[in-house]
Every structure is written in C-alpha cells, then in structure tokens.
Amino acid sequence: MSSxxxxxxxxxxxxxxxxxxxxxxxxEFRQMAPGAFMVQVQGFEVxxxxxxxxxxxxxxxxxxxxxxxxxxxxxxxxxxxxxxAYKATVIAGSDKAELHLQQKHxxxxxxxxxxxxxxxxxxxxxxxxxxxxxxxxxIIGPSxxxxxxxxxxxxxxxxxSTGCPDLTKIG
Amino acid sequence: MIRRALxxxxxxxxxxxxxxxxxxxxxxxxxxxxxxxxxxxxSSVKAVLGVHAVDAxxxxxxxxxVDLDRPLVQVGIPPGRLSYLVFEFASSSxxxxxxxxxxxxxxxxxxxxxxxxxxxTYKNELYEVAMRETPRGGRPRDIELVGLGACKGS
Numbered sequence: 001m002s003s004x005x006x007x008x009x010x011x012x013x014x015x016x017x018x019x020x021x022x023x024x025x026x027x028e029f030r031q032m033a034p035g036a037f038m039v040q041v042q043g044f045e046v047x048x049x050x051x052x053x054x055x056x057x058x059x060x061x062x063x064x065x066x067x068x069x070x071x072x073x074x075x076x077x078x079x080x081x082x083x084x085a086y087k088a089t090v091i092a093g094s095d096k097a098e099l100h101l102q103q104k105h106x107x108x109x110x111x112x113x114x115x116x117x118x119x120x121x122x123x124x125x126x127x128x129x130x131x132x133x134x135x136x137x138x139i140i141g142p143s144x145x146x147x148x149x150x151x152x153x154x155x156x157x158x159x160x161s162t163g164c165p166d167l168t169k170i171g
Numbered sequence: 172m173i174r175r176a177l178x179x180x181x182x183x184x185x186x187x188x189x190x191x192x193x194x195x196x197x198x199x200x201x202x203x204x205x206x207x208x209x210x211x212x213x214s215s216v217k218a219v220l221g222v223h224a225v226d227a228x229x230x231x232x233x234x235x236x237v238d239l240d241r242p243l244v245q246v247g248i249p250p251g252r253l254s255y256l257v258f259e260f261a262s263s264s265x266x267x268x269x270x271x272x273x274x275x276x277x278x279x280x281x282x283x284x285x286x287x288x289x290x291x292t293y294k295n296e297l298y299e300v301a302m303r304e305t306p307r308g309g310r311p312r313d314i315e316l317v318g319l320g321a322c323k324g325s
Contacts, residue, residue, distance in 0.1 A: 063275075063316065073269045148296040155297070163297030168262060168271025 022113040022120055026089075026100045029121040033140050040143035042150070043136060046127075046158040050135045053127040054092025056156045057099045061088040064152065064164030065101055071168050082108030086167060087118040097135075099125040099153065122146070125153055145171045193222045193235030196247035200281050203246060205239040207260070207293040214264045216293050221257035222248065225278065229322035231255055239291060250283040255319060258300045260293050275300040277316035282306055287314075 023029040033039045046053070065088035073080045083106040091098040104119025105111065113120075123141035130136040137157045139150060148165040155161035209216040218239035223231040237246055239258075248254050256279055261272040275298065281287060284307030292299050305311040 067273070069271070069273060071269065071271045151295065152297055161297060161299075163292065163294070163299040164273075164275070166260065166262065166271070166273050166293070166296045166298055168273050169296045 054097030199245035229324040
C-alpha cells in the first residue's frame with residue numbers, strides 16, 4: 001500500500017509541474033506533462049479512423065471511467081481507505097478524437113496544489129488521422145501504476161476490447 | 172487483537188453487502204455466464220450480483236446477492252417490476268492484504284416471458300457486463316446498461 005500511496009502522491013505532485021502550478025486544462029497538461037518526471041508519452045497507430053475511435057470512447061469512457069473507487073489496505077498496524085473519483089471527457093469529431101481523464105481524491109490523499117474542479121488531469125489521449133481509415137494515437141499519462149487504464153484505452157482505440165479497466169488496480 | 176478483530180469485522184460487513192442471499196422467483200429469466208481471472212497466482216477475483224427492488228420513487232430496497240461462482244448461473248428476477256442489478260467484482264491480494272471492488276450496474280424491468288443472457292467477464296483487469304434480451308418468440312437484441320440516474324420517480 002505504501003507503494004500505491006507513493007505513486008498517487010508522486011503523480012499528484014508531478015501533475016503540478018516544477019513551477020508548482022497544476023495544469024487546469026487538457027491543453028496545459030499536453031504542454032506541461034511531456035518531459036516531466038514519471039510522465040510518459042506513448043504513440044502508436046491503429047487501423048481505425050479517429051471517428052470510430054471517438055465513437056468507442058464516447059460509448060465506453062463515461063460508463064467505465066466516471067466512477068468513484070474505494071480501495072482499502074490493511075496491515076498489522078494500519079487500515080487505510082482511499083476514495084477516488086474519476087471523470088472522463090470525450091471530444092469526438094470526424095478528424096480527431098480526444099479522451100481526458102481527471103482524478104480527484106475524496107478521502108485518504110491530500111491535494112498539494114489547487115486542482116481543477118473535477119480533479120487533476122491524469123491522462124490526455126488524442127487520435128488523429130494517419131492515412132485511410134487509420135489513426136495515430138497519443139497517450140500522455142503516468143509512466144507507472146496506471147497500466148490497466150493504458151491497456152483499456154489501447155484496446156478501445158484498436159477495437160480489440162470494450163472492457164472497462166478495474167480502477168482498483170491502480171497504483 | 173481487539174482492534175484487528177473489529178477491523179476484520181467491518182471489512183466483512185462491507186464486502187458482504189449485508190450478507191443476505193437473494194431469493195429469486197421460480198421463472199429463471201436471467202442466464203448469467205461468468206468468466207473471471209485475476210491473472211495472478213497471488214490474487215483472486217470474485218463476481219457477485221446484488222439485486223435491489225426499485226419502487227415508484229426510485230428508492231432501492233436490497234433483496235440479496237447471488238454468487239457468480241459458476242460458469243452459468245440462472246436467476247429469476249420478477250418480470251414487469253423494475254430491479255436494479257449490481258454486478259460487483261471483488262478482488263483481493265494474498266500478499267499485500269489489499270482489497271478492492273468495482274461494479275457495473277443496470278436498471279432492468281424484465282418483460283414477461285423474455286430471457287436475458289448476461290455475459291460477465293473479468294480478465295486481464297478489464298471487466299465487462301453485456302446483456303442480450305430475447306423476447307418470447309422474438310429475436311435477440313443487445314440492450315444497453317442503464318444507470319440508476321435514468322430512473323424517473325413518480
């Protein structure tokens with residue numbers, strides 16, 4: 001659990017950036033996150049159009065990602081409860097699809113910086129055209145601890161699965 | 172020791188969602204096919220269905236749970252009445268002592284005579300609940316899961 005708390009804390013701090021200001025919009029996140037500590041930018045191509053990807057994001061993201069998750073951890077000397085709310089935003093058009101995921105800790109983790117109302121930006125995903133019926137997908141997000149979210153987003157993008165990520169596996 | 176017992180007691184109460192098994196109706200109209208895999212020898216995942224009755228004011232009354240511990244579990248949900256079904260995936264790690272649960276919910280008012288095939292999967296830490304309705308003498312169709320927010324109280 002200490003590793004989970006450490007990841008949560010580090011992600012919150014790195015999202016705040018070196019200047020001590022947390023990105024307040026997806027665009028600020030795009031600009032500030034690349035190159036930041038423990039932030040990863042992944043790019044890959046899929047054989048689906050941005051429109052198709054956007055449709056999948058629109059269909060799955062609200063149902064899968066607009067959730068509040070409670071994780072508990074117990075050792076011989078402690079009992080920890082963390083409540084975390086996630087908020088997904090999808091912007092889907094004919095030539096671009098975007099998915100933003102925000103995270104807000106309701107209980108168990110202290111927010112160091114002033115966050116946007118729906119929490120700090122955790123992931124920003126962009127899909128743009130890359131030839132006929134193909135797209136280039138870019139995922140900006142934490143470099144560790146959130147593999148399950150990355151797996152789900154990749155699967156939604158390439159069409160291999162529409163399953164929801166188990167957000168209790170984060171960290 | 173007492174503190175640990177209390178903590179364990181609370182954990183069991185929370186995980187058990189009241190600990191009442193669902194008493195279903197005779198007509199088994201829900202055929203639930205479940206496939207779960209934690210993907211690790213050091214953790215496990217358990218799928219459970221929680222059944223709630225929904226009244227005219229959209230108020231929920233918990234009616235009990237059904238363990239989805241077999242590949243096929245058939246359950247009778249009262250036809251013509253609005254129910255709220257909560258498919259919960261509870262995972263636990265043997266090493267770290269951590270637990271977590273996540274759920275997918277839907278409102279359902281079964282049509283008399285209809286059969287509902289529900290596919291419940293948890294694999295590679297991705298979960299999905301998909302539902303298909305086959306009306307009496309009709310063709311199967313996929314139905315969307317509908318959250319409690321869609322309930323319009325009178």
